[in-house]
Amino acid sequence: MKRKIKPILILLVTLIIGFVIxxxxxxxxxxxxxxxxATEEGFKEATYGFFNPDDEQKNxxxxxxxxxxxxxxxxxxxxxxxxFNMADSMLIELDSVLTDDQxxxxxxxxxxxxxxxxxxxx
Numbered sequence: 001m002k003r004k005i006k007p008i009l010i011l012l013v014t015l016i017i018g019f020v021i022x023x024x025x026x027x028x029x030x031x032x033x034x035x036x037x038a039t040e041e042g043f044k045e046a047t048y049g050f051f052n053p054d055d056e057q058k059n060x061x062x063x064x065x066x067x068x069x070x071x072x073x074x075x076x077x078x079x080x081x082x083x084f085n086m087a088d089s090m091l092i093e094l095d096s097v098l099t100d101d102q103x104x105x106x107x108x109x110x111x112x113x114x115x116x117x118x119x120x121x122x
Contacts, residue, residue, distance in 0.1 A: 038076060043069040080117050084110070 036042040047065050048058065087110055091103070098106070 040069040040073045043072045084114070 037046050044065050047069075048061070051057075051061070053061055091106060095103070
């Protein structure tokens, strides 16, 4: 009986480790791709990558893609400003309900998001 349990445990542990590594890798890749798309240059590269234009098309597309990459960038900036304004308003309204620890935890999390967003804005 013991001889059958050991290989099964090794297999289960290996599978669990594989799932964890796979999950972390997937999150990292998705985050990296989103960070690339979050810049004006990333938007342009993604657009050209999607359409795969020839040189002539790329020349014709350039002013249009440039225009929309700027709009995309401005939309992102506006979104994040509104998002943090909303988060601040919510925290003000929740102030009397939350404990100091809960408020601190929330502020720490928002600070992490702000750091990530600052990286994307560069």
